Amino acid sequence: MSRLGISLPSPVQKLDPGWPGCESLQLWIKRDDLIHPVISGNKWRKLKYALLDGLCAQVGEIVSFGGGHSNHLHALGYCCWKLGIQLTALIRGDYRHQPTPMLQDLKAWGAQVRYLDKQHYRRRTEPDFLQQLQHVHPHALIIPEGGSQPQALPGVGELLNELEQDVTHILLPVGSGGTLAGLIRARCRAQLIGIAVLRGRGYLEQEVMDLVSDPGACDWQICHDFHFGGYAKAPAPLRDFCRHFSLQTGLPVEPVYSGKLFFALKSLCQSGFFPAGSKVLALHTGGLQGKRIGSE
Incomplete structure (x- = not known):
């Protein structure tokens, strides 16, 4: 496996975007997009x-x-x-x-x-x-x-062992449910908030529960407010956000997964979703194929 050149642990970076509502929060990004330039996140x-x-x-x-x-x-x-x-x-x-x-x-x-x-x-x-x-x-x-299969869950859970920060919330995009299920299986102590990237209310929750023997092992939920109409749907407001966010932070994002994640993070901060003093980690799961195409 050394032939693959995997770089772990992935770094954690502080995020200070200056968004309204995040003044009393600590925001972090787990940069799994940096694990490998191709085998991403x-x-x-x-x-x-x-x-x-x-x-x-x-x-x-x-x-x-x-x-x-x-x-x-x-x-x-x-x-x-x-x-x-x-x-x-x-x-x-x-x-x-x-x-x-x-x-x-x-x-x-x-x-x-x-x-x-x-x-x-x-x-x-x-x-x-x-x-x-x-x-x-x-x-x-x-x-x-x-x-996304039971065999995938232990590898996902290992990322929790890499965290040095004591976080209260972890946000991550949800497409097939495997990453969220892996964190649940690892009994993550932070509240897990999945951001659905496709239309799948109920369906995505079931996908996660089918993968995990004890879905009640930790506090988790899936937010369905930021899929922008469905998988790979990327209207102008989302594309504009991705461009501005990348220019502001230097972080590579695309509108299929990571763009929706950080759009959701900004919106949840502005709405007061997180209690004052929360330490919020956004999991950048990589996968930037959405940047290579014109319609997604």
């Missing part, structure tokens, strides 16, 4: 033990799922290339005539790319579909969309 933490187990079992192929701009597949594709494992990527939608930058990277790294229509992609978690897929790829390790 929570993608590495969720893949770590799956890849270790795959190497121990001498797995020659990994099959996984994602969209045309998937941060998960981008990180996984690079890992497989460096580790000498064949990746078969099952992509939602047909990009054969207009491959995205992410798909171009996957092909440059030797991945096999297959395109699925929405009907077939929707079956990606069904046991019968997965059984058929395993039959076609009998010796492959199948990793779910986003890397």
Whole structure:
């Protein structure tokens, strides 16, 4: 695994944006986006033990799922290339005539790319579909969309051991639920506030609970007020915020995940959501594929 060049622990930086409402708060950012320039943020933490187990079992192929701009597949594709494992990527939608930058990277790294229509992609978690897929790829390790599976949770929980600050709240973006579930499993003592990046009230909560045997192990919630209409939806106010925030702080953000996280942080500070004296940590989960495309 040393071939991958992972840099841990990721640093924690103080954030002082001068937003109204944060005068009595301490704000911090956990810079998981700095773990690696390609294997970014929570993608590495969720893949770590799956890849270790795959190497121990001498797995020659990994099959996984994602969209045309998937941060998960981008990180996984690079890992497989460096580790000498064949990746078969099952992509939602047909990009054969207009491959995205992410798909171009996957092909440059030797991945096999297959395109699925929405009907077939929707079956990606069904046991019968997965059984058929395993039959076609009998010796492959199948990793779910986003890397979110029970095997991913210990790697996510390890980030708590890296914290030297005694924080009261941790904010993080939620797409497939694996990162939030990992922090719950690790019995985080801070209040966990997930920021939904897609329309998924109830659905996202269930995804998290399906991953964690004891979802009541700590205080957590998912806020659904900042998805801006759905996954990868990025109206002008969000894009403007991302540009201004990056210029102000020097932090790289994009409108799919991290931009929505920091927009939510600003809004919650302004609304008085956090009690005076709170120590709030925003988890920058990396994954900047959203900066490479024009429509997301």
